[in-house]
Amino acid sequence: xxxxxxxxxxxxxxxxxxxxxxxxxxxxxxxxxxxxxxxxxxxxxxxxxxxxxxxxxxxxxxxxxxxxxxxxxxxxxxxxxxxxxxxxxxxxxxxxxxxxxxxxxxxxxxxxxxxxxxxxxxxxxxxxxxxxxxxxxxxxxxxxxxxxxxxxxxxxxxxxxxxxxxxxxxxxxxxxxxxxxxxxxxxxxxxxxxxxxxxxxxxxxxxxxxxxxxxxxxxxxxxxxxxxxxxxxxxxxxxxxxxxxxxxxxxxxxxxxxxxxxxxxxxxxxxxxxxxxxxxxxxxxxxxxxxxxxxxxxxxxxxxxxxxxxxxxxxxxxxxxxxxxxxxxxxxxxxxxxxxxxxxxxxxxxxxxxxxxxxxxxxxxxxxxxxxxxxxxxxxxxxxxxxxxxxxxxxxxxxxxxxxx
Numbered sequence: 001x002x003x004x005x006x007x008x009x010x011x012x013x014x015x016x017x018x019x020x021x022x023x024x025x026x027x028x029x030x031x032x033x034x035x036x037x038x039x040x041x042x043x044x045x046x047x048x049x050x051x052x053x054x055x056x057x058x059x060x061x062x063x064x065x066x067x068x069x070x071x072x073x074x075x076x077x078x079x080x081x082x083x084x085x086x087x088x089x090x091x092x093x094x095x096x097x098x099x100x101x102x103x104x105x106x107x108x109x110x111x112x113x114x115x116x117x118x119x120x121x122x123x124x125x126x127x128x129x130x131x132x133x134x135x136x137x138x139x140x141x142x143x144x145x146x147x148x149x150x151x152x153x154x155x156x157x158x159x160x161x162x163x164x165x166x167x168x169x170x171x172x173x174x175x176x177x178x179x180x181x182x183x184x185x186x187x188x189x190x191x192x193x194x195x196x197x198x199x200x201x202x203x204x205x206x207x208x209x210x211x212x213x214x215x216x217x218x219x220x221x222x223x224x225x226x227x228x229x230x231x232x233x234x235x236x237x238x239x240x241x242x243x244x245x246x247x248x249x250x251x252x253x254x255x256x257x258x259x260x261x262x263x264x265x266x267x268x269x270x271x272x273x274x275x276x277x278x279x280x281x282x283x284x285x286x287x288x289x290x291x292x293x294x295x296x297x298x299x300x301x302x303x304x305x306x307x308x309x310x311x312x313x314x315x316x317x318x319x320x321x322x323x324x325x326x327x328x329x330x331x332x333x334x335x336x337x338x339x340x341x342x343x344x345x346x347x348x349x350x351x352x353x354x355x356x357x358x359x360x361x362x363x364x365x366x367x368x369x370x371x372x373x374x375x376x377x378x379x380x381x382x383x384x385x386x387x388x389x390x391x392x393x394x395x396x397x398x399x400x401x402x403x404x405x
Contacts, residue, residue, distance in 0.1 A: 011072060011073055012070055012071065012072055012073075012078065012119065012123050013070075013071050014068055014069065014070055014071075014123055014124065014126075014127040015068070015069050015071060016066065016067070016068055016069075016145060017065060017067040017068075017069060018064065018065055019065060020046055020049060020050075020065065023042075023046070023067065024046070026069075026077060027042040027046075029076065029077040030042040030045075030077070030080060030111065031275075032113075033077070033079070033080060033111035033112055033113060034111060034298075035109075035299060036298035036299035037107045037109070037298055037299065038272065038277045038296040038297065038298045038303065039099055039105040039106055039107055039108060039154075039296070039303075040082070040107070040108060040109060040111060041272075041275070041277065041298075043268055043271035043272055043275060043277075044099060044105065044268060044272075045082050045098040045099055047264055047267050047268040047271070048098050048099045048103060048105075048264060048268075049065065049084065049098055050267075051260050051263055051264040051267070052101060052103070052260060052264070053065065053084060053098075061086060061087075062086065062087040063084050063085065063086045063087075064084065064085050064144075065084050065085075066083045066084050066085040066095055066147075067080065067081060067082050067083055067084070067098070068080070068081040068083065068124055068127060069081075070116075070119070070120045070123045070124065077113075078112065078113050078116045078119065078120055078123075079110065079111055079112040079113065079116060079117075079119075079120030079121075079123070079124070079161075080110070080111040080112075081110050081111075081124055082097060082098045082099075082108075082110075082111065083095045083096060083097060083098065083150075084096060084098055085147065090373070091148060091149050091373050091377070092147075092148025092149060092369065092370060092373060093146055093147050093148045093149070094147075094148065094149045094150075094151055095147050095149065095150045095151065096151050096152075096153070097152060097153070097154065099154070100153060100154065102255070102258060102260075102261055103261065103264065104154075104341070104342065105154055106154045106156075106184055106303075106341050106342050106358070107154065107155075107156050107159075107184075108152070108153070108154040108155060109155065109156070109159050109161055109162055110124065110161045110162055110165055111161075112161050117160055117161045117164055118164055120161065121161060121164035121165040121167075121168050122168050124165055124168075125165060125168035125169045125171075125172055126172075128147065128150070128169065128174075128363075129169065129172040129173070129174065129365075147365070148364070148365065148367070148369070148370040148373065149362060149363070149364055149370065149373070149374070150169075150361075150362070150363035150364075151360075151361075151362055152166075152359075152360070152361040152362075152363075153181060153360045154181070154342075154358065155181070155358055155359045155360070155361060156184075156356065156357075156358055156359075157180075157356070157357035157358055157359050158357075159359075162359075162361065166178070166361050166363065169363050170363075173366050174363050174364060174365055174366065175363065175364040175365075175366075175371065175374060176361065176362070176363050177361070177362040177363075177364070177374075177378075178359055178360070178361050179359070179360050180357060180358070180359065180360070181342075181357075181358035181359055181360040182342040182343060182344070182358060183342065183343075183344055183355040183356060183357060183358065184339060184340070184341050184342050184355070184356045184358060185339070185340040185341070185343075185344075185348035185349070185353035185354065185355055185356065186301075186337050186338070186339045186340070186353055186354060186356055187327075187337060187338045187339075187340075187351060187352055187353045187354070188336065188337050188354075189327075189330060189331050189335060189336055189337055189338060190331070191331070192331065193327075193328050193331050193332075196327065196331060196352075197209075199352045200351075200352060204350065207317075207320065208320070208324055211317060211320055211321060211324060212324065215285065215316070215321060216321070216324065216325070220285055220286055221283055221284065221285050221321060221325075222283070222284045222287075223281055223282075223283055223325050223329075224281060224282050224283075224284065225279070225280070225281045226273065226278065226279070226280040226281070229270055229273060229274075232269055232270060232273065232280070235280045235281075235282060235292070236265075236266060236269065236280070238282040238289045238292050238308075239280065239282065239292040239294055239306070239308055240256045240262065240308070241289075241308070242282075242289060242290075242291065242292045242308030242309055242310055243255065243256055243292070243306065243307065243308030244256050244257070244308070245308070245310065245311050246308055246309050246310070246311050249311040255306065265294075272296065276297070277296055277297050277298055278295075278296065278297070279293070279294075279295040279296075279297055279302065280292075280293070280294050280295070281293050281295075281325070281326070281329075283318070283321055283322055283325060285313060285316055285318070285321075288310070288313070289310060290309065290310040290313045290316060290318040290321065291307070291308070291309050291310070291318040291319065291321055291322035291325075292307060292308045292309075292322070293307050293322050293325075293326050294306040294307065295326070297335070300334075300335055300336040300337065301335065301336065301337045301338070301339055302326070302330045302335050302337070302338045302339065303339045303341060304326065304338060304339065304340050304341065305341065307319070307322060309322065319347075323351060326338070327351075338353075339356075340353050342358070362374070362377075
């Protein structure tokens with residue numbers, strides 16, 4: 001069977017999906033609950049699982065789909081926890097979001113129909129708290145449904161559904177540890193380019209106007225955008241080539257050195273384009289590609305996911321050219337924000353992006369082995385923090401957000 005049903009709150013039931021196949025017919029229901037965030041979409045999650053999920057040919061890791069659906073009496077989805085489980089010698093059976101790892105997905109969440117957030121979080125907390133120990137003979141209490149750690153990363157600090165779920169799990173006796181994750185950085189866009197320029201420093205504004213007059217307004221720079229599926233292959237090659245050349249020039253391997261990463265993006269881009277969630281542009285200077293921008297879109301936000309510049313054209317500031325073209329186009333098309341995603345690189349604040357806090361949440365059941373592993377993890381984390389900060393370690397304790405853990 002593809003899933004096992006379990007009765008939970010009156011009028012609802014939780015099922016665990018072991019395969020993507022029965023979820024494919026529910027892709028529309030899935031996407032209606034994403035709040036139009038592309039990293040939560042069916043396309044992103046399903047392609048990620050096909051490239052990074054369970055592969056019997058791999059011996060370095062053992063994974064299985066562990067996606068939980070909350071259904072009403074008519075079998076309609078009220079909510080969805082898009083997770084998988086990975087067996088780890090150090091941490092046991094770990095639940096994580098689809099899309100984690102080298103793909104670096106941000107704004108991941110438990111999905112819910114509007115107004116059903118509390119019901120969904122309570123139903124999932126009930127199911128997880130029963131499945132954690134195998135205390136009865138319900139289908140989900142099988143050993144394959146056991147979990148030792150729920151590790152949620154890439155979560156916006158203001159995400160109410162994940163916050164409710166963590167609170168509900170804590171109320172059922174599980175240990176919940178919250179800590180700050182890497183910031184994302186977002187520009188709330190004005191309605192005009194001149195208004196945006198007015199936010200920048202005098203020197204930065206002068207540089208941009210010089211670039212605009214010297215390059216963009218002279219016809220030397222031409223912007224190419226993907227509008228049709230047949231445009232994709234050329235744009236993909238330009239992006240990969242420029243990204244890799246720039247990273248290699250800096251002594252780094254580059255993201256597209258990973259065959260899985262490359263294959264994932266080649267395959268997910270057509271679906272994102274069909275769904276209106278892809279912007280892939282490149283700039284040519286005097287006929288030569290000098291910059292490429294790979295962005296996802298949703299709910300009026302442009303997510304600047306990946307980029308590349310020509311290392312042989314740095315005297316022309318191709319990175320600045322790419323940012324100017326991207327920001328101007330976003331304002332002209334009426335987007336409300338540009339999000340530079342995770343990482344505290346200085347250029348983000350330079351363009352007047354503001355930090356958005358994220359959380360990393362670990363939930364551990366009461367089982368002794370899981371608690372011991374969590375204790376070892378906390379000590380190791382405290383030692384790393386102590387070594388990084390140079391502060392004195394007191395009692396092996398690390399400080400978690402909201403003081404939990």
